[in-house]
Amino acid sequence: MQLDTDKIAQQCLDAIADKIKNLKxxxxxxxxxxxxxxxxxxxxxxxxxxxxxxxxxxxxxxxxxxxxxxxxxxxxxxxxxxxxxxxxxxxxxxxxxxxxxxxxxxxxxxxxxxxxxxxxxxxxxxxxxxxxxxxxxxxxxxxxxxxxxxxxxxxxxxxxxxxxxxxxxxxxxxxxxxxxxxxxxxxxxxxxxxxxxxxxxxxxxxxxxxxxxxxxxxxxxxQKVSLEAKKKQAQAAVATAVAAAFGEGFVPLPFADAAMLIPTQVSMIAAITVIFGLDMNKSFLTAFVSSTIGAGGATVLGRAVVGNLFKLIPGVGTTVGGVISGTTAGLITTALGQAYILLMELIYKGELRKEDLYTKEGKTRMTNLFKEQLSFTKKLPR
Ligand SMILES: Nc1nc2c(ncn2[C@@H]2O[C@H](COP(=O)(O)OP(=O)(O)OP(=O)(O)O)[C@@H](O)[C@H]2O)c(=O)[nH]1
Ligand SMILES: [Mg+2]
Incomplete structure (x- = not known):
């Protein structure tokens, strides 16, 4: 499955604008x-x-x-x-x-x-x-x-x-x-x-x-004084998305339709961005999407990759009949959310500039961060 990272980045931007407009x-x-x-x-x-x-x-x-x-x-x-x-x-x-x-x-x-x-x-x-x-x-x-x-x-x-x-x-x-x-x-x-x-x-x-x-x-x-409070609220946004993804994972569609998780994940990225109050642009979001869920064009959402990532865990990687399980959908969404929160934190603290993500090194770093999160979430008790 090939993800259109450019399109997803645009969807993120639109979702961010929409959320900001609708803030009470x-x-x-x-x-x-x-x-x-x-x-x-x-x-x-x-x-x-x-x-x-x-x-x-x-x-x-x-x-x-x-x-x-x-x-x-x-x-x-x-x-x-x-x-x-x-x-x-x-x-x-x-x-x-x-x-x-x-x-x-x-x-x-x-x-x-x-x-x-x-x-x-x-x-x-x-x-x-x-x-x-x-x-x-x-x-x-x-x-x-x-x-x-x-x-x-x-x-x-x-x-x-x-x-x-x-x-x-x-x-x-x-x-x-x-x-x-x-x-x-x-x-x-x-x-x-x-x-x-x-x-x-x-x-x-x-x-x-x-x-x-x-x-x-x-x-x-x-607010611009409590990183902890932002992270706490961002974690709540991830939990909401994971719950949604979990449900979506049980819909018995061909695995190629793991793309159906994208709207949930786009909405999660938008929510976290708004919580951090940071300005985002398309190049940055494209770089983020392509180096995480779209890594290497093949995308970690692909059947083979997910299979490889999760086959060691009983009951998790069973993509029976090409159906992504609720747990797998949840894990990927969790990892994506956690990786994005880490990224926002680095930018918020001034330890990373958005431009840093445009380089090859930056993208590799992001990919590794995401993979690290995937292996963290794998270890979570189920
Ligand atoms: N260093 C420091 N100075 C402060 C702090 N709070 C207020 N000040 C100083 O106290 C003075 C008055 O502060 P303002 O914030 O203008 O007070 P205000 O209540 O808005 O006053 P009005 O608008 O006149 O009603 C300013 O010179 C501020 O710089 C603070 O937490 N730290
Ligand atoms: Mg005053």
Whole structure:
């Protein structure tokens, strides 16, 4: 069987574009006094420097919406929150109105998904009592809407003080999801001492816990701080594809129709790409496809190769009557998914450039990586 690698690469590109277009928009309200580090937090957590794109558009008197074309995130900023009590009351009422509007729209793209209340660790000796009072009133009102409120302790240095404040906020027994201390960017005190950024990966994990399933791909696509979280979500995409491939493998068609696995695998590649939030092009995807499932033109999906790979495992390589078994289909899909995740990881970390895959050496390396994954998955307990 000869795979049309060029066509498959194009299908991958189309599937990626389609998935990106269909990502649900994540809507976050960010509240906190001026200078606490809201913009820095947003720009450090999410790709694309969204908080730098101006002041945003006023949606109510006190709330501005920051969004970018073709970008699945909207930030509702609340400038001037510190100005007066009257101002803070207005912010509260307007955020509640916004939540209510979102709920009534019954559209996930319009709903408010999360609220961050930011408190600066550095500037506060203790947790300011007026902020406690505001937060208590606010969370009492949002309780019935079930919109999660996360308290983010920004500029969290020294760490010991950040942890102390975390304890103080927690003691208040507010209706909040979590208190997370962070330092969004390294902070230099002098040439000797630089406090290292921390906590953003934890914020991603908490977001992942509180956000609905439909926003998990969006979250991973946007966030740029936790490789672990991306890998976890990518593994879920592989599991979904493997389950589908397993079923497809049981359809009794001639073995040449192992190509019927391709749509499932294309969709898996697209899902993983979107989770990593990386830009892909056709040359890269063609190189990936040809050096894995299309290796050497003969393709490892070919009957002989699969037979050779799996004949040592009882019950796996039995391509009886030229039918690919569900297990074999699952194994190939797993190996392909794992190889692609490894590849995305290398590119994400800057350890590999896309162009590296265009060379003969690059392709050979990829082929070996895929074969390695095939032999790993072979050893998995069944
Ligand atoms: N090194 C370091 N500096 C930070 C951090 N967070 C905020 N800053 C600095 O603190 C200042 C204020 O941060 P912003 O992110 O602009 O604060 P903001 O809450 O958006 O302020 P407004 O937009 O005025 O409401 C800037 O000079 C940031 O560089 C951090 O995590 N690390
Ligand atoms: Mg700002």
């Amino acid at each position: 928009t994540l809507n976050i309200v960010v509240i906190g006094k001026s200078g606490v580090g809201k913009s820095t937090l947003i720009n450090s957590l999410f790709r694309g420097n969204v908080a730098e794109t101006g002041l945003g558009r006023p949606v109510t008197q006190e709330i501005r919406k920051i969004e970018k074309k073709d970008y699945p995130l909207a930030i509702y900023d609340t400038p001037g929150f510190e100005l007066s009590q009257d101002q803070q009351k207005k912010v509260k009422d307007e955020v509640l109105k916004l939540i209510d509007q979102g709920l009534r729209s019954q559209d996930i793209n319009q709903a408010i998904h999360c609220i961050w209340y930011c408190i600066n660790v550095g500037a506060n000796r203790t947790f300011d009592s007026s902020e406690v009072a505001w937060l208590r009133e606010f969370t009492e009102s949002t309780k019935s809407t079930k919109v999660p409120v996360i308290v983010v302790l920004t500029q969290g240095v020294p760490k010991s003080k950040a942890l102390e404040m975390k304890g103080l906020v927690e003691q208040e027994n507010l209706q909040i999801s979590k208190v997370i201390p962070v330092l969004a960017q390294d902070m230099a005190f002098d040439e000797e001492y630089v406090a290292r950024a921390y906590g953003l990966d934890q914020l991603v994990d908490v977001l992942s816990e509180v956000l609905p399933g439909d926003l998990q791909d969006t979250l991973q696509n946007l």
